[in-house]
Amino acid sequence: MSSTTGVGRTRARPGAFGFLTDTTLCIGCKACEVACKQWNQLPMDDFGFTGMSYDNTGDLGATTWRHVAFIERIADREGRRPARLQPFQSNWLMLSDVCKHCVNAGCMEACPTGAIIRTEFDTVVIQQDICNGCGYCVPACPFGVPALSPLDGKAHKCTLCYDRLRDGLEPACSKACPTDAIQFGPVHALLDRAKARVAELRAQGVEAHLYGDEALGGTGGIGGLNAFFILTAPPEVYNLPAKPELPQRRVLPGFLTSALAALVLGIATVLAFRREKEGHRA
Amino acid sequence: MPELRTWRHRRAPGEPVSAETRESYYGLPVIHGPHWRWPIVFYFVLGGLAGGSAVLAAAARLVGGDWARPIVRVGRYLAFLAMLPGPLLLIVDLGRPERFHHMLRVVKFRSPMSLGVWGLIGFTATAFLSLLRQAATDGLLGRANVVARLARRLPDRILAGASLVPAFFLAGYTGVLLGATAVPLWARNALRLGPLFLCSALSSAAAALSLLLGSRAETARARHAVERVERLALVGEIALLEAVRLGSGPVIGRPLAEGLAGGAFAGARASAMGALALHLLAAVSPRWLGRALRLVASLLALGGAFLLRSSIVFGGHRSAEDPDATFEFTRASR
Numbered sequence: 375m376s377s378t379t380g381v382g383r384t385r386a387r388p389g390a391f392g393f394l395t396d397t398t399l400c401i402g403c404k405a406c407e408v409a410c411k412q413w414n415q416l417p418m419d420d421f422g423f424t425g426m427s428y429d430n431t432g433d434l435g436a437t438t439w440r441h442v443a444f445i446e447r448i449a450d451r452e453g454r455r456p457a458r459l460q461p462f463q464s465n466w467l468m469l470s471d472v473c474k475h476c477v478n479a480g481c482m483e484a485c486p487t488g489a490i491i492r493t494e495f496d497t498v499v500i501q502q503d504i505c506n507g508c509g510y511c512v513p514a515c516p517f518g519v520p521a522l523s524p525l526d527g528k529a530h531k532c533t534l535c536y537d538r539l540r541d542g543l544e545p546a547c548s549k550a551c552p553t554d555a556i557q558f559g560p561v562h563a564l565l566d567r568a569k570a571r572v573a574e575l576r577a578q579g580v581e582a583h584l585y586g587d588e589a590l591g592g593t594g595g596i597g598g599l600n601a602f603f604i605l606t607a608p609p610e611v612y613n614l615p616a617k618p619e620l621p622q623r624r625v626l627p628g629f630l631t632s633a634l635a636a637l638v639l640g641i642a643t644v645l646a647f648r649r650e651k652e653g654h655r656a
Numbered sequence: 657m658p659e660l661r662t663w664r665h666r667r668a669p670g671e672p673v674s675a676e677t678r679e680s681y682y683g684l685p686v687i688h689g690p691h692w693r694w695p696i697v698f699y700f701v702l703g704g705l706a707g708g709s710a711v712l713a714a715a716a717r718l719v720g721g722d723w724a725r726p727i728v729r730v731g732r733y734l735a736f737l738a739m740l741p742g743p744l745l746l747i748v749d750l751g752r753p754e755r756f757h758h759m760l761r762v763v764k765f766r767s768p769m770s771l772g773v774w775g776l777i778g779f780t781a782t783a784f785l786s787l788l789r790q791a792a793t794d795g796l797l798g799r800a801n802v803v804a805r806l807a808r809r810l811p812d813r814i815l816a817g818a819s820l821v822p823a824f825f826l827a828g829y830t831g832v833l834l835g836a837t838a839v840p841l842w843a844r845n846a847l848r849l850g851p852l853f854l855c856s857a858l859s860s861a862a863a864a865l866s867l868l869l870g871s872r873a874e875t876a877r878a879r880h881a882v883e884r885v886e887r888l889a890l891v892g893e894i895a896l897l898e899a900v901r902l903g904s905g906p907v908i909g910r911p912l913a914e915g916l917a918g919g920a921f922a923g924a925r926a927s928a929m930g931a932l933a934l935h936l937l938a939a940v941s942p943r944w945l946g947r948a949l950r951l952v953a954s955l956l957a958l959g960g961a962f963l964l965r966s967s968i969v970f971g972g973h974r975s976a977e978d979p980d981a982t983f984e985f986t987r988a989s990r
Contacts, residue, residue, distance in 0.1 A: 426682045432684065433685075445681065483766045484767050484769065484837075485767065486762070486764065486769040487755075487758040487759055487761055487762065488761050489758070504755075504758055505751075505752070506751065506753075506756060506758045506759070507750050507751015507755075508749075508750055509691045509749075509751065510767070510769045510833075510837075512690060512691065513690040513837040513838060513839050513976060514837050514838060515687065516986070517687070518685060518687035520688065521688055523751075526751075528751055528752060529751075610979075611680075611681070613681030613684060613686050613979065614686075615686055615982060615986035616983070616987055617987060618838070618986050619843070621836045621837050621838055621843065622766045622767075622836055624832075624835050624843065624846035624847075625832060625835075627846065628831070628832035628836065629768075629850065631848070631850055632828040632829070632831065633824075635850065635854045635855065635892070636827075636854055638892075639711075639855065639888075639889065639892065642888045643712065643858070643885050643888075644719050646885045646888060647719050647720050647881050647885075648719060649881075650720075650724075650877055650880060
């Protein structure tokens with residue numbers, strides 16, 4: 375948040391669609407989770423209580439494509455209770471997490487089968503008839519979104535309701551959201567709306583900021599997130615990395631140092647063999 | 657079938673829930689870890705062994721004289737045999753093994769796994785042709801039949817030169833593959849893992865070859881040459897192991913210092929240093945002792961290659977589970 379370069383900027387293409395998830399409007403009803411499960415016919419997860427506030431979902435996964443996080447900020451870093459409450463939500467933070475549909479997606483670049491594609495809506499989708507469950511997209515995502523399903527062995531994640539978009543419908547989660555905390559639309563229009571909302575919140579004294587532009591969340595070659603967020607606390611509090619990096623940025627440098635090492639080792643081997651030839655002639 | 661997801665958060669007894677959400681979200685992982693386990697560890701070790709043997713065989717064919725014939729022969733057989741289980745291990749590890757051929761739909765230069773598939777195919781081709789050529793030279797294919805005559809006509813030196821590139825690639829790309837993920841331990845060491853795996857591949861292949869060449873007098877010069885390569889590769893390996901340890905820092909490097917993966921990493925360091933020390937000791941020892949020391953050193957180098965791959969792969973699991981490490985990496989990266 376210290377850097378100001380790239381604030382409010384994204385490399386999203388003009389026709390891109392995405393989500394704006396405004397955590398200041400979220401009431402933690404989990405309608406998005408339920409609507410997502412219903413529409414996409416996702417099986418239930420482990421049924422039980424986690425002991426983590428009202429969050430019994432825990433994490434995004436192969437069968438969980440929306441996850442509402444609950445953060446009870448009733449004490450600060452030193453354990454003191456806050457003297458001043460945020461003017462609107464009693465320091466109880468809720469965030470409906472989802473696949474970010476990155477402008478440059480690590481999962482898609484990692485996929486060795488071409489199963490992960492960018493659609494005509496500039497969303498990122500795993501084609502289930504292609505995926506062979508190699509699992510490389512899973513650690514390649516800087517946000518921990520895709521996961522292998524133990525049920526069918528393939529990788530799954532949010533499709534941004536590709537089937538609904540094809541039919542001119544908005545995604546199930548944003549349709550179900552009763553407070554419009556989840557808004558669907560063209561990324562650039564949503565971004566303008568988000569900037570106005572952040573300015574409005576700041577005027578009310580709320581420390582709001584955007585997560586998913588090139589300054590925060592969409593950093594390091596990711597180029598912005600098509601599904602972005604308005605947060606009122608540091609991203610780490612919501613389990614989001616502040617300045618993630620596109621993992622494929624390291625492919626070429628990695629191959630270059632390896633090639634250098636191969637060259638050195640090759641020369642060393644040749645020299646070792648040459649010395650043997652001479653050494654024993656004497 | 658993998659177990660259902662369970663939540664293991666790290667709240668100390670008596671601590672309030674809010675304590676967990678100050679710096680991270682209940683201490684839960686930020687990213688999803690890989691599912692790669694033993695099949696991948698064994699593939700990494702065997703791929704390194706195969707690539708390293710092919711490099712040694714090719715180099716021996718290109719610059720070695722008659723004394724280097726045993727290196728060419730044993731190196732080519734070992735390269736092919738060590739490569740054989742590789743594709744099977746990779747296919748077994750897939751969530752949908754029957755779809756392994758979907759890997760052949762595309763070539764993606766930014767995906768080390770896609771490149772790796774094609775590299776493995778290239779390696780298989782050169783290793784198989786080298787094997788045929790060697791078998792024909794050794795008379796294993798018979799004399800007068802078509803296969804033997806065709807195999808004998810394969811251009812030996814060109815084959816050796818052509819096998820160098822896929823051999824080095826197979827030995828090193830796995831490190832680049834790990835580096836191109838969001839796992840903090842691997843990502844932080846993205847520039848070092850490829851060279852480290854290359855050094856380990858060459859040292860383990862040289863160790864295996866020196867063991868296979870045996871202690872006969874007619875292979876003594878070949879064994880000396882291979883052991884010289886082993887010592888050089890071990891020096892590089894030790895330097896890179898230290899670079900990985902120190903370059904990871906206290907938070908991201910935690911999996912290399914603690915737990916089973918940490919133990920394996922310490923074992924890998926000790927094996928590499930021990931192997932090098934024994935080789936040096938053998939040089940100043942009487943002949944009968946030197947032979948025993950070199951044997952132990954080669955076994956240590958082979959074991960070290962296995963410990964290294966296990967510690968890096970399983971250390972990556974620990975690293976992905978640690979939100980502190982992820983946040984350290986995503987805060988510091990710019």
